[in-house]
Amino acid sequence: MTINQLSIFLENRSGTLTKVLDIFKENNIQIIASTIADTAEYGILRIICSDPQKAYSELEKGGIAVALSDVFAIELDNKPGQAADTIKLFSNKDISIIYMYSFLFHGKGILVFRTDNTDEAREVILKSKLHSVTGKELADWE
Amino acid sequence: MIWNPNKECMSRDEMSSLQGKRLHKIVEYVYHNVPFYRNKLQEMDITPDDIQTIEDIVKLPFTTKKDLRDNYPFKLQAAPQSQIIRIHASSGTTGNPTIVGYTRKDIGVWSECMARCLTAYGIGRDDIFSVSYGYGLFTGGLGAHNGVEMVGAAVVPASTGNTEKHAKLIRDLGITGIACTPSYALYLAETMDRLGITKDDIKLKVGAFGAEPWTESMRKEIQERLGLKGYNLYGLSEIMGPSVSYECMMQNGSHINEDHFYPEIINPVTEETLPYGQSGELVFTTLTKEGMPLLRYRTRDLCSLMDGRCECGRTSVRMSAITGRSDDMLIIRGINVFPSQVESVVLSMKEFAPRYLLIVDRINNLDTLQIQVELRQEYFTATFDTPAAIDELQKRLAAKLRSVLSIGVNVQLKAPNSIERSQGKSVHVIDNRKLV
Numbered sequence: 001m002t003i004n005q006l007s008i009f010l011e012n013r014s015g016t017l018t019k020v021l022d023i024f025k026e027n028n029i030q031i032i033a034s035t036i037a038d039t040a041e042y043g044i045l046r047i048i049c050s051d052p053q054k055a056y057s058e059l060e061k062g063g064i065a066v067a068l069s070d071v072f073a074i075e076l077d078n079k080p081g082q083a084a085d086t087i088k089l090f091s092n093k094d095i096s097i098i099y100m101y102s103f104l105f106h107g108k109g110i111l112v113f114r115t116d117n118t119d120e121a122r123e124v125i126l127k128s129k130l131h132s133v134t135g136k137e138l139a140d141w142e
Numbered sequence: 143m144i145w146n147p148n149k150e151c152m153s154r155d156e157m158s159s160l161q162g163k164r165l166h167k168i169v170e171y172v173y174h175n176v177p178f179y180r181n182k183l184q185e186m187d188i189t190p191d192d193i194q195t196i197e198d199i200v201k202l203p204f205t206t207k208k209d210l211r212d213n214y215p216f217k218l219q220a221a222p223q224s225q226i227i228r229i230h231a232s233s234g235t236t237g238n239p240t241i242v243g244y245t246r247k248d249i250g251v252w253s254e255c256m257a258r259c260l261t262a263y264g265i266g267r268d269d270i271f272s273v274s275y276g277y278g279l280f281t282g283g284l285g286a287h288n289g290v291e292m293v294g295a296a297v298v299p300a301s302t303g304n305t306e307k308h309a310k311l312i313r314d315l316g317i318t319g320i321a322c323t324p325s326y327a328l329y330l331a332e333t334m335d336r337l338g339i340t341k342d343d344i345k346l347k348v349g350a351f352g353a354e355p356w357t358e359s360m361r362k363e364i365q366e367r368l369g370l371k372g373y374n375l376y377g378l379s380e381i382m383g384p385s386v387s388y389e390c391m392m393q394n395g396s397h398i399n400e401d402h403f404y405p406e407i408i409n410p411v412t413e414e415t416l417p418y419g420q421s422g423e424l425v426f427t428t429l430t431k432e433g434m435p436l437l438r439y440r441t442r443d444l445c446s447l448m449d450g451r452c453e454c455g456r457t458s459v460r461m462s463a464i465t466g467r468s469d470d471m472l473i474i475r476g477i478n479v480f481p482s483q484v485e486s487v488v489l490s491m492k493e494f495a496p497r498y499l500l501i502v503d504r505i506n507n508l509d510t511l512q513i514q515v516e517l518r519q520e521y522f523t524a525t526f527d528t529p530a531a532i533d534e535l536q537k538r539l540a541a542k543l544r545s546v547l548s549i550g551v552n553v554q555l556k557a558p559n560s561i562e563r564s565q566g567k568s569v570h571v572i573d574n575r576k577l578v
Binding site: 065069 | 555
């Protein structure tokens with residue numbers, strides 16, 4: 001139901017992002033989605049990629065502050081209103097979204113997010129029969 | 143004007159003889175009341191009878207900041223607790239502050255010395271004088287305060303902070319003198335600009351500036367902007383507080399109250415005493431202190447001494463401006479800061495690597511302290527990957543640092559291994575303040 005996401009601590013300094021991206025390049029890992037939570041002093045780069053385990057160990061070897069976490073990745077139909085209806089399922093249960101971003105995968109919108117209550121969020125997803133994208137699907141990104 | 147010509151204008155011979163008598167007495171006093179000194183003197187095979195003249199001082203052991211730390215809190219106190227009427231505290235090098243207890247007589251001597259300073263600046267009973275050093279554990283506020291009361295001027299205990307209100311009081315009350323750090327004086331000038339108060343609206347004529355190093359160009363700027371004359375006021379809490387030395391109208395060095403605080407200059411490496419005129423580390427022996435007398439206390443301040451009668455009439459030895467430190471202590475907004483204090487806080491939090499960098503700057507005439515710390519790779523985890531979580535950690539560190547250093551700091555989180563490693567001795571401080 002969840003997929004692996006990499007979070008990377010980056011200082012606001014030129015060159016820090018390049019160093020990270022080079023590690024993906026050298027290891028032939030495809031970045032499928034990315035977003036940066038930016039602050040005045042640093043950013044947190046979040047990445048969904050084709051091989052998160054390998055990326056994690058290579059980044060760690062490179063001395064990068066990196067964390068591997070599980071996030072929900074829900075597949076939506078390409079119709080207006082889908083995101084609103086989906087998120088409402090969670091807010092109806094008083095579950096908050098901590099952060100969210102989206103990407104297109106094989107023509108479908110994928111909503112990536114983390115909530116403040118993972119267990120209850122799982123239940124919502126099961127009951128509502130939401131479709132999650134899997135790590136295996138992402139690994140076969142081509 | 144001279145507050146106490148009897149002491150301030152004493153002939154050299156009389157002063158030396160007074161100092162010799164007082165030195166003998168103080169050595170005898172600590173020998174019988176402070177086990178730390180008795181042990182030291184016994185180890186060196188010295189008894190109080192070996193100390194008869196002021197020249198004998200070179201036989202005595204030095205006292206360092208480390209000795210104060212090792213004897214925390216009261217082990218260097220010579221007077222019984224019932225005689226102590228006030229306790230001040232200043233920053234120590236690692237967590238423990240330096241504790242200084244004063245007897246009633248000590249407070250009297252301090253007020254007398256401070257009165258000598260203020261009189262030399264031209265302050266008398268007709269003045270209204272604002273003390274804008276911090277009141278509290280720091281000796282600046284209360285130390286200056288007592289002196290103002292002694293000369294009979296009206297003291298306005300403004301302390302620090304609330305600068306707008308203070309600026310208005312300076313104008314509305316016709317305050318004529320102020321004691322504060324030189325950087326606070328510049329900050330005050332800026333605040334007045336903002337409020338539209340010009341130097342023609344105020345009556346300030348004297349500024350007693352100290353507690354941090356300052357330069358002639360700062361003096362010039364403060365004088366121009368506030369329309370006053372700025373005088374140096376030197377002191378350190380281990381010895382007494384403000385009033386150890388002071389400038390007179392001639393402004394050619396600061397007169398040391400040497401009947402109470404005997405100065406020497408030493409080579410900080412060989413510890414050999416240097417003659418007048420040569421630059422080295424300033425060392426003080428308290429000649430009359432009862433609460434916590436110190437023998438040959440190494441201040442770590444670098445300067446030189448000059449003798450000879452001053453044109454103002456005083457005969458006391460003068461010290462030059464402080465040109466630096468022989469240790470790594472920083473003075474930030476008048477507060478002593480040691481990099482080791484920062485280290486002890488950083489090491490106490492497992493989220494950070496044991497590497498840090500202090501960046502000191504002066505922005506809009508106020509000292510700023512930024513502390514860079516490295517996040518440990520293994521503590522950047524899945525529960526930690528939001529700005530909210532990182533902010534919380536940053537705030538926790540800033541609060542700890544604030545309580546240890548007594549000043550606000552700006553904490554900057556760096557990625558692992560991003561603080562530059564240097565070959566050999568690592569650099570922990572970058573001081574960008576321009577003091578020339």
